[in-house]
Amino acid sequence: MSSAPLTLYELAGADPELRFSPHCWKTRMALAHKGLESQRIAWRFSDKARIAFSRQGAVPVLVDGDQSISDSWRIALHLEQRYPERPSLFGSRDAIALAGFVNRWADSMLLPAVARIILLDVYEQLADEDREYFRSSREAHFGTSLEQLVAPQAKHLEQLRQVLAPLRQTLKGQPFLAGEAPAYADYSVFGMFMWARCTSGEELLAPNDILHAWRERLLDAFGGLARAATLASPLETGARHVQ
Structure with a gap:
């Protein structure tokens, strides 16, 4: 398992602390459920170049070691598979x-x-x-x-x-x-x-x-x-x- 820190790109408003995307909140709660910390980076609709590495133009984007995962559902599945020793997101x-x-x-x-x-x-x-x-x-x-x-x-x-x-x-x-x-x-x-x-x-x-x-x-x-x-x-x- 990679020891590199997790990085989460989240949608922000004019106030960079205002993180409001429903899909990003799904991911934040999933990370908390798993007991995982992440560096949270504010992202705006006009910042598409900043997540070009993920090959799409929307957040959330989670960077986990050498992997970048987009879409909150795909991120949840990734977390469940990547960190099976931590509390399950689904129960079974x-x-x-x-x-x-x-x-x-x-x-x-x-x-x-x-x-x-x-x-x-x-x-x-x-x-x-x-x-x-x-x-x-x-x-x-x-x-x-x-x-x-x-x-x-x-x-x-x-x-x-x-x-x-x-x-x-x-x-x-x-x-x-x-x-x-x-x-x-x-x-x-x-x-x-x-x-x-x-x-x-x-x-x-x-x-x-x-x-x-x-x-x-x-x-x-x-x-x-x-x-x-x-x-x-x-x-x-x-x-x-x-x-």
Whole structure:
């Protein structure tokens, strides 16, 4: 096993300490689960040349010795194989396929539901040189302006509530999606909530929501790693409430 330090390239806002990518948060929680430290490097959309060595243009990118791994799911699989003596991210080999399903569900269903609520807030946190790319790419994807996308806020919050229904049913009988302890299935979903928490003042979960309690447990996991994350200023996100 290589003794070289791990290096993680993470998406950052205008404030280099504001690390908000949902996929990078999946990886940060996975590293913490494994008890692995990494050098964390702030990366922006305009910095594509800095990760050209990985042969793609998005983060997270993890450098582990002489290997560079992109995509949060591929990074999780790499960590599980590379460090088998450390706590498993999945619990067992049989659970990897189920965690993969949860990860794909989070990416395909939960991410767009959250995006319709917070994308304008995300835009406001970006460095000036990233804003044009972000706006044009996201507006092309959704087929409307960011302002129009987020405008029916109450409608989007209700749609998010419906998307989250299967998670609420699962958590009625156990503290985490993976069971009695958190695992990668939890981190796949939690990354989406950290995306919102770091960039937006919009509270996505009511205090009496069973998912709120689940999120609180993960905010406190690993010595409060996620709870200590840098958040956008409430003044920069319409002075809405951020816990």
